Amino acid sequence: MEIVTVTKENLDEEHICCAISNNKDSQVSAKKSWLAERFDDGLVFKKGDVRGKCFIEYIPAEKAWCPIEAAGYMFINCFWVSGQFKGQGRSNLLLDECIKDSKGKNKKGLCVLSAKKKMPFLSDPQYLRYKGFDTADTCGPYYELMYLPFVADAAKPRFKQSVKKTKTDDRGFVLYYSHQCPFTAKYVPMIEDVARAKSIPFRAIRFETAEEAQNAPAPFTSYSLFYNGEFLTNEILSDKKFEKISAEKTCPA
Numbered sequence: 001m002e003i004v005t006v007t008k009e010n011l012d013e014e015h016i017c018c019a020i021s022n023n024k025d026s027q028v029s030a031k032k033s034w035l036a037e038r039f040d041d042g043l044v045f046k047k048g049d050v051r052g053k054c055f056i057e058y059i060p061a062e063k064a065w066c067p068i069e070a071a072g073y074m075f076i077n078c079f080w081v082s083g084q085f086k087g088q089g090r091s092n093l094l095l096d097e098c099i100k101d102s103k104g105k106n107k108k109g110l111c112v113l114s115a116k117k118k119m120p121f122l123s124d125p126q127y128l129r130y131k132g133f134d135t136a137d138t139c140g141p142y143y144e145l146m147y148l149p150f151v152a153d154a155a156k157p158r159f160k161q162s163v164k165k166t167k168t169d170d171r172g173f174v175l176y177y178s179h180q181c182p183f184t185a186k187y188v189p190m191i192e193d194v195a196r197a198k199s200i201p202f203r204a205i206r207f208e209t210a211e212e213a214q215n216a217p218a219p220f221t222s223y224s225l226f227y228n229g230e231f232l233t234n235e236i237l238s239d240k241k242f243e244k245i246s247a248e249k250t251c252p253a
Contacts, residue, residue: 001054001090003097006045011036016045016055016182031182038063041210043077046097048090053082056094058102058110061157065180065213065221066113068145070157074102076112077180079123095131099148109149111157113219115142120235121181121222140166141231143219159219166231168217172201173246174226178213179206181222183236191242200246 006014016031035045041063047055057077061070068075076098081091102110112133114125119142128146136147136156147157168174173195177184188204195202207213207221218224220234227249237245 001088001093002049003046003093004049006035006047008036008039014047015051016047026185027182030179030185034179044098044101046094048081048085048094050085050090052084053080054085054090054094055080056098058098060107061111063210065178065207065210066219067160067163067214067216067221068111068157068219069160070111070145070147072108072154073111073147073157074098074105074107074109076110076123079112091127092131099150103150108151108154109147111136111145111147114144114146116144117142121220122234139163139219145219160214162215163217163219166218168226168229170203170226170229172203172228173249175202175204176216176218176221176224176226177204177206178208178221181236184223187236187238190239191237194239194242195246198243198246200250 004014006016011032016028035043038059041059043057043059045055045057056079058074059077061068061073061075064075066075081094098110112123112128114123114128116125118124118126125144125146133146133148135144137145137158139159145157145159175188177188179185192202192204194200207216213221218231223236224234225232232245
């Protein structure tokens with residue numbers, strides 16, 4: 001497998017793996033706009049030369065859209081190799097490329113958002129441990145910040161104290177999200193429409209800068225849904241799933 005590095009120069013021509021439709025699709029245009037604005041922050045997007053989800057995306061932790069303290073580390077935004085490529089060594093190739101690149105930039109190590117067990121949109125902890133990653137910090141209800149240090153005395157990355165409680169003072173449903181994940185461009189408007197049609201108290205707050213995301217109330221800033229201040233899920237919901245959750249939360253027992 002050849003590895004392609006997506007840059008400002010080839011962004012328009014390259015597909016971005018997680019959203020394969022043409023550039024006129026709202027998901028693709030939102031993600032590509034987000035990427036274009038991050039390249040100057042040191043973001044790197046590498047993908048296999050295949051038609052499918054086979055890529056790794058990473059950025060200096062100081063510019064990461066995640067409420068962490070990890071000076072000198074590289075933060076993996078997203079690392080996704082779909083099941084159709086399982087057992088072909090493609091995950092290893094992409095991660096090795098990330099490690100080589102990060103070491104070449106004199107980083108202390110890598111860090112990545114994961115969970116106690118494999119969950120949607122979060123890196124697989126079992127694979128990460130197999131590759132030498134360890135848990136640096138934890139945050140409720142299930143998040144783990146995993147890291148792979150390149151030097152023995154590297155300080156552990158950690159979550160900001162502001163996300164340790166994973167609660168807010170908001171009432172009703174509040175969704176914090178960004179266009180870091182292309183799927184939000186499609187699915188956030190869907191649940192906004194459901195909430196409007198059914199008079200469900202709902203508010204969507206989009207992070208538009210790294211500073212805003214670094215002060216988020218939950219670690220996964222691509223999508224975090226709360227109800228009456230309690231964190232519910234980081235799974236990007238369809239309209240049907242949101243209807244089910246809203247019925248469970250708002251209907252009397």
